[in-house]
Amino acid sequence: MQQTRLRGGGASAAPPEGEDMPVVPILYFSDVLCVWAFFAELRIAAVRRTFSDQVGLEFRFCSVFGDVPNKIATSWGTRGGYDGFAAHVRHAAEGFPEVKLHDDLWRGVRPQSSLSPHLFLKAVHLAEQDDKCAAGSFERALGAMRHAFFVDGRDIARLDVQRAVGEAAGAPAAAIQDYLDTGRAHAALSADYKEADVLGVKGSPTLILNQGRQKLYGNVGYRIIEANIQELLREPNPDQASWC
Incomplete structure (x- = not known):
């Protein structure tokens, strides 16, 4: 799986001159139909701004809405x-006033499965790795796929919708x-689901750090994510247990 280093206006301290900048690898598991993963994009964006190239994010999919x-x-x-x-999802959105969900979400717009968009996105990821499509296509397509469902109210389980999202990305x-x-793409998606099972991923979104020692699952606040990353930057030795 391709590793994507988070970029943005980093605010963390630079390493001493002559030393390599430590990079904290993070496995990021999510289901594209999970509203908490959609909200988590706000926190991932904050991580980008704070840590820039000091964090390496590897995207994975897990199956929460495989059989809706x-x-x-x-x-x-x-x-x-x-x-x-639908009412539960809208209630959850009240904590995120910067996000406006589509009124028909889960009432009239009811995707049958997240497996279909996951498969399409894995194909995009592989194509990007092989330079068959534009750099950054996967991340753009992933964000656009969530936006298409949660904001635009489109059924992203449909192949025609997926293709339209991919084209734009x-x-x-x-x-x-x-x-x-x-x-x-099927093999790559199967590998994601198996890895999620092996690592004990219980839901979406889940951030896994420190070679599986630290799991941040669900609606985790940004400051908790930041504290875990800061601790690993302070002591990047994997043999040293984190105090977080």
Whole structure:
């Protein structure tokens, strides 16, 4: 998996002259249909601004909404079904006034599965690694896919919607189709899901640091994320246990 170093107006201290800048690797697991992962983009942007090239982010997918009808029936069947879940999502959004969700989210717009957009995005990622599409296409497509669902109210489980999002992000369908036809995208997505299981990822989003020693799951505040990164920058030796 390609590693993407977070960029932005870094505010952290530079290393002494002549020393290499430490880089904290982070595995970032998410489900594209998870509203908490959508909100977490605000915190990831803050990490970019603060730490710049001192953090290396590796994107992974996990399956929370792989079978949406069954998830709603099982978890929300006695609590209003799709309408109840839609109300829950809108209530969660009240804590993020800078984000406006589409009014029809989960009421009229009901993607069947996150597996389909995950597969498409893995194809975009592979194509970018092979220089078959523009640099940065994967991150742009990932953000645009979430925006298409949560803000624009589009069904991102549909291939035509995915292709439109990919085109706008610099990943035309012709550039990525081979990764879908040959099964390479399927293999990469399967590897993500297996890694999530091995690492004990319980939901979306999950940040894994320090070779799996530190897991930040769900609606974790930015200051907690920042403290974990700062501690690893202070003591980057993986054999030294973190005090966080």
